[in-house]
Amino acid sequence: MRKYVIAGNWKMNNTPAQTRALIEEMKPLVADAKCDVVICAPYVDLAAAVEAAEGSNIAIGAENLHWAEKGAFTGEISAEMLKAVGVKYVIIGHSERRQYFGETDLTVNARLKAALAAGLIPIVCVGETLEERELGITVETVARQTKIALKDIDAAAAKGVIIAYEPVWAIGTGKVATDDQANEVNGAIRGVLADIYDKATADEMVIQYGGSMNAGNAAGLLAKEHIDGGLIGGASLKAQDFAVIVKAASK
Numbered sequence: 359m360r361k362y363v364i365a366g367n368w369k370m371n372n373t374p375a376q377t378r379a380l381i382e383e384m385k386p387l388v389a390d391a392k393c394d395v396v397i398c399a400p401y402v403d404l405a406a407a408v409e410a411a412e413g414s415n416i417a418i419g420a421e422n423l424h425w426a427e428k429g430a431f432t433g434e435i436s437a438e439m440l441k442a443v444g445v446k447y448v449i450i451g452h453s454e455r456r457q458y459f460g461e462t463d464l465t466v467n468a469r470l471k472a473a474l475a476a477g478l479i480p481i482v483c484v485g486e487t488l489e490e491r492e493l494g495i496t497v498e499t500v501a502r503q504t505k506i507a508l509k510d511i512d513a514a515a516a517k518g519v520i521i522a523y524e525p526v527w528a529i530g531t532g533k534v535a536t537d538d539q540a541n542e543v544n545g546a547i548r549g550v551l552a553d554i555y556d557k558a559t560a561d562e563m564v565i566q567y568g569g570s571m572n573a574g575n576a577a578g579l580l581a582k583e584h585i586d587g588g589l590i591g592g593a594s595l596k597a598q599d600f601a602v603i604v605k606a607a608s609k
């Protein structure tokens with residue numbers, strides 16, 4: 359049985375003070391969750407988030423990391439720095455980073471190796487653009503992204519990697535993939551994982567769906583065989599909505 363993981367991605371929202379207030383609001387609402395609950399916040403909010411979440415069932419994640427241990431990389435943050443402030447999870451290869459900040463499949467692979475080496479739990483995002491879906495290359499696209507992300511990572515380490523299927527056309531647009539569309543691609547990703555590793559490994563790995571998941575549509579998506587949780591953008595900025603999603607994953 360795979361344990362569901364519900365992770366919020368706050369993107370570029372909230373100051374440290376707002377972070378503390380929102381986490382305090384969320385804590386009692388998700389206290390009885392039967393899934394893993396994660397909030398991924400901007401770098402400058404991480405210390406406040408870790409402090410506010412202490413003693414609760416909310417784990418804190420970052421939204422990116424650099425692959426190098428240290429050095430002349432102005433503006434970047436290493437895995438060791440994240441670990442030092444108490445971060446447990448890290449998002450890698452979000453489509454907004456691929457689209458606006460030059461993230462490639464190879465840099466995703468480099469970041470993933472750094473995260474695993476440091477003992478962070480990575481959430482690796484894959485997903486097709488609208489153009490790729492219309493060209494009928496959705497599965498090829500996510501297969502390529504998944505294979506390159508996991509290059510040189512063995513089965514034992516891969517079991518600790520979370521994959522988030524996030525169709526780019528569904529992120530922040532209000533256009534959610536249907537339950538069946540999402541499940542079909544998540545199932546295809548599980549097939550790719552079985553090809554790279556073996557069926558047992560693939561069956562253990564958590565594959566989330568992300569893209570306009572909200573309080574109204576989460577239960578339907580999460581009921582599907584291959585959807586093991588969600589990566590939630592907009593709805594994770596509202597404590598009540600996020601709590602409804604956590605509840606839907608707590609069956």
Ligand code: PEP
Pocket residue numbers: 367369524528529530531532568569570571589590591592593
């Ligand atoms: C995301 O940022 O990963 C995301 C899924 O955003 P939203 O839920 O707002 O579509």
